Amino acid sequence: MxxxxxxxxxxxxxxxxxxxxxxxxxxxxxxxxxxxxxxxxxxxxxxxASLSFEQAFAPLLAQAPREKLETMLAAIPAPESAKSGSPPAFATRRRFLGALAAALVAGIAIDRAVTGIGRGFSAKDENSEWRAVVADYISLYTRETLAGRVPAADVQAAQLGAVDEKLGLSLSPEAVSLPGIDFKRALLLQYDGKPLAQIAYLDPETGPMALCIVRSDAVPKAPDLESRKGMNIVFWSNGTHAFMLIGHAAADRMKAIADGVQVRVAA
Known part of the structure; x- marks a missing residue:
């Protein structure tokens, strides 16, 4: 070709x-x-993404209401991971993708500055804050972002294995397959010191879609639906992990797809 x-x-x-x-x-x-x-x-x-944080966001900072933002940011306590000084467990920048890194940092900074959410990754706020951050960077995805061939089954299994190791799951290509939707890649990200798995798909009808998973000690919760950034999100938890399926498909279709994933992942 x-x-x-x-x-x-x-x-x-x-x-x-x-x-x-x-x-x-x-x-x-x-x-x-x-x-x-x-x-x-x-x-x-x-x-x-290859610039320092100050250089990369200089154009935005120049336009921002600086005094107000500084006051708001000063009131946000540093997360425990930042106090300890331990480095994030990222792999190479290519594997993590510069686009995701930039979007994730921007999403967290903007979300905390505007909403004042900065209490860390606790059971109290994880069900809203982490989904907001994920929606921020998934909204940047286009069909071109996920262009290319569908990885072979052994490649999918290897990528999912890296996710399993950090999240304590047992995922297989069959368990996370979505009907009529192409698996593209499984990435291990990090959010507030917690591993965050993102399994990205390309739906021929509606474009990018993702299944994201984090560890969670929240009580089990049945699937629920919300909309963020013009996308539909189905989210649920099982007592050890929180899940969200996000995409541009209609709400009823997203719910049906998520129901299938919930059954297979729990099996």
């Missing part, structure tokens, strides 16, 4: 920024960026 004009995924663009591509592939992306305004803008956005 001729890939000369294929729009690169965010992972490819991040690899280009990090100098991890072959000379031929790097030249292809450089050419696309010069010819395609959308690719150029996305490349510029992802490049911010």
């Amino acid at each position: 001729n890939t000369k004009h294929t729009i690169p995924s965010d992972e490819d663009l991040t690899a280009f920024i990090d100098g991890e591509l072959t000379a031929e592939e790097a030249a292809r992306i450089k050419t696309l960026a010069s010819e395609n305004e959308g690719v150029a803008e996305r490349l510029e956005f992802l490049s911010r």
Whole structure:
């Protein structure tokens, strides 16, 4: 297949920024960026992930009501993970994806500054705050973000195995498969010192979709529905983990898909 004009995924663009591509592939992306305004803008956005936090967000800080934000941020206690000084357990930046890192940091900072939520990852607030953060970065996904072939079953199993190790689950490609929707990748992220699994899919009808999971000691909760960032979210918990399925599909379809996942993951 001729890939000369294929729009690169965010992972490819991040690899280009990090100098991890072959000379031929790097030249292809450089050419696309010069010819395609959308690719150029996305490349510029992802490049911010390689800057310091102050450099990356300087344009936003310049426009922000600085005194008000500083007052609000000063009132937010630092999370225990930050006090301990322990580094986050991320893998390589390419694996984590610069786009997700930038979106996650921005989502947490903005959410806490505006809403005043900063009490850490507790059973009291995890059922709303973590979903808000996930919705922030999933809203940045496009079909191009998840372009490419569906990974082979053994690749899916390996990715899910890395998730299982941190979350104490036993996930299989069969358990997390969604009817008529392509599995794309399983990533292990981190939020407030807790491992957060994201299993990304591409629905031919409605675009990006994701199943996200975190450890949780909240009481078991039956599936419920909410909307964030123009997407529908079905969320539930089983006493050890909290789950959310997020996507652009209609609420009834999302609920039906989530019901299937809940049964298979619990089996």
